[in-house]
Amino acid sequence: MLSPILSTLDARVLGLLSASLLVLLYAYSEHRSGLRKIPGPWLARISILFRFRLVWKGDAPLQYRRVHQQYGPIVRVGPKHVSIADPAMIPLIYGLGKNFTKTPFYTTMSLNYQGRRMDSMFTERDSQAHKALKSPVAQLFSMTNMRNFEVYADECTGIFMDAMRDLEGQAVDFAEWLQWYAFDVIGSITFQRRFGFMEKREDVDGMIGKINDGLEYVKLLGQVESLVRGFEFASRWKWLRRRLVPDTMERFLQITEHEVRKYDDSERRTARTDFLSQLRAKKEQSGKISPRDMVNHLSNNLLAGSDTTAIALRAIIYFIIRDARIHSKVVEEIQEADRLGKLSKAITFEECLNLTYLQAVIKEAMRVHPSVGFPLERYVPTGGAELCGYHLPAGTNVSISAPVVHMDRNIYGSDADDFRPERWLEASPEQLKLMDRSFLAFGHGSRTCIGKNISIMEMGKFVPQIFRHFEIELAEEDSEWHVHAAWFWKQSDLRVRLRARSNM
Numbered sequence: 136m137l138s139p140i141l142s143t144l145d146a147r148v149l150g151l152l153s154a155s156l157l158v159l160l161y162a163y164s165e166h167r168s169g170l171r172k173i174p175g176p177w178l179a180r181i182s183i184l185f186r187f188r189l190v191w192k193g194d195a196p197l198q199y200r201r202v203h204q205q206y207g208p209i210v211r212v213g214p215k216h217v218s219i220a221d222p223a224m225i226p227l228i229y230g231l232g233k234n235f236t237k238t239p240f241y242t243t244m245s246l247n248y249q250g251r252r253m254d255s256m257f258t259e260r261d262s263q264a265h266k267a268l269k270s271p272v273a274q275l276f277s278m279t280n281m282r283n284f285e286v287y288a289d290e291c292t293g294i295f296m297d298a299m300r301d302l303e304g305q306a307v308d309f310a311e312w313l314q315w316y317a318f319d320v321i322g323s324i325t326f327q328r329r330f331g332f333m334e335k336r337e338d339v340d341g342m343i344g345k346i347n348d349g350l351e352y353v354k355l356l357g358q359v360e361s362l363v364r365g366f367e368f369a370s371r372w373k374w375l376r377r378r379l380v381p382d383t384m385e386r387f388l389q390i391t392e393h394e395v396r397k398y399d400d401s402e403r404r405t406a407r408t409d410f411l412s413q414l415r416a417k418k419e420q421s422g423k424i425s426p427r428d429m430v431n432h433l434s435n436n437l438l439a440g441s442d443t444t445a446i447a448l449r450a451i452i453y454f455i456i457r458d459a460r461i462h463s464k465v466v467e468e469i470q471e472a473d474r475l476g477k478l479s480k481a482i483t484f485e486e487c488l489n490l491t492y493l494q495a496v497i498k499e500a501m502r503v504h505p506s507v508g509f510p511l512e513r514y515v516p517t518g519g520a521e522l523c524g525y526h527l528p529a530g531t532n533v534s535i536s537a538p539v540v541h542m543d544r545n546i547y548g549s550d551a552d553d554f555r556p557e558r559w560l561e562a563s564p565e566q567l568k569l570m571d572r573s574f575l576a577f578g579h580g581s582r583t584c585i586g587k588n589i590s591i592m593e594m595g596k597f598v599p600q601i602f603r604h605f606e607i608e609l610a611e612e613d614s615e616w617h618v619h620a621a622w623f624w625k626q627s628d629l630r631v632r633l634r635a636r637s638n639m
């Protein structure tokens with residue numbers, strides 16, 4: 136008889152307690168954050184759960200666009216987290232000398248080598264340590280050094296084209312093939328090892344699958360800074376680390392060590408121009424690069440340079456073949472250059488830079504579908520910062536996402552949602568400057584992508600070569616690719632059919 140009354144009371148008390156707790160949490164979080172006036176959903180004010188919601192389903196680029204459409208150019212997306220959609224803020228946050236440091240989100244992507252955390256040029260959060268890593272290798276990524284890498288890209292393009300001739304007329308999943316291509320190219324450029332994805336026509340050693348698994352962990356764990364720190368602390372013990380953190384990168388480190396050893400034992404190493412041999416030459420001259428840094432730089436090339444380039448290549452080809460007008464303009468430009476004798480058998484980097492329409496297509500594809508789909512998170516430095524008319528206290532996690540700013544109609548025009556390469560060719564010099572400054576596909580400022588020249592060279596040579604030799608169409612006219620964002624905004628199922636051009 137008594138129990139229903141008691142349970143009703145219990146429920147009321149429990150309800151009241153929860154409500155009071157929520158109010159207290161809200162008041163405390165508002166008081167502490169200094170972000171009270173910034174618009175955003177109430178859940179984001181008191182809990183990190185809202186950040187999980189943004190990434191959970193793998194559609195973070197769309198979720199971030201949605202919150203900005205609803206709340207405006209500055210939105211509170213977590214208790215101490217602010218997302219910004221105003222491109223004018225890019226130089227203020229990411230610019231040289233601004234001292235906004237990377238957040239622990241990046242630590243989820245650092246490797247563990249010889250029992251210790253190993254931060255790469257990409258994951259390093261400390262600016263001095265970053266500088267020490269970057270200075271000895273920066274020249275290797277320069278535009279002038281690209282000519283040393285072209286030959287490796289050409290070899291892989293040859294293998295790709297032979298395979299496509301073999302598969303002529305069949306439905307081919309370009310999403311897979313382009314990833315295999317990009318992986319083999321970066322392996323060849325880095326240490327002349329083709330992993331053989333294209334020759335074996337499979338995910339060798341499950342390496343791509345392992346990166347994908349690792350990124351799912353990055354996607355979720357990276358949302359909570361304290362959790363990242365906790366995991367990091369616990370990972371000091373090997374036993375715990377094995378249970379907590381998927382060791383997806385062990386294979387990459389083994390391969391890298393093996394390639395360095397093989398290089399050192401080889402007698403014919405002087406003729407090589409790959410990344411490893413250039414790094415070794417530097418070491419011999421200056422002794423600056425330790426064996427650990429060597430493994431660090433080489434393995435990072437593989438991780439930072441494969442998925443990113445594959446995603447951009449998929450986007451470029453997808454947007455070309457889905458639009459007959461754009462498709463024929465791309466092909467006409469290549470054929471015209473060919474007729475005029477402006478293209479070598481293997482198109483060179485220099486030659487592809489003169490294919491102006493193609494260059495606009497590449498840029499537009501990376502604008503509409505940037506390879507990194509997550510916000511680039513930074514901490515506001517000591518003293519705080521004025522952003523979008525608000526004062527953000529030191530320690531606020533602030534970020535801008537490429538998929539959000541790239542859709543800004545004030546910058547890219549009222550048709551910003553559309554894929555229209557001409558916008559890059561028609562813009563006035565001032566407008567073009569603005570469009571370039573708002574382009575975040577390679578990041579910006581002090582931590583901008585150092586591998587940009589490699590990918591521009593690789594994509595710029597590959598795409599015209601493929602369209603020069605093949606007619607490419609979607610295997611099924613109305614088929615759509617699938618996309619999933621876990622840091623990278625990765626596509627799958629891009630099924631195409633190729634036919635070799637008869638005049639080539």
Ligand code: HEM
Nearest residue numbers: 257436439440443444447506511576577578582584586590
């Ligand atoms: C289309 C291809 C690529 C895209 C879209 C891309 C994108 C990016 C972005 C957005 C960042 C900045 C991340 C941030 O600020 O949080 C970055 C940094 C970086 N990328 Fe790339 N990347 C590409 C290719 C490459 C390649 C080929 C390499 C190396 C072989 C590379 C190596 C790096 C490194 C080392 C950093 C960190 C630089 C630093 O902090 O000093 N990337 N990349």
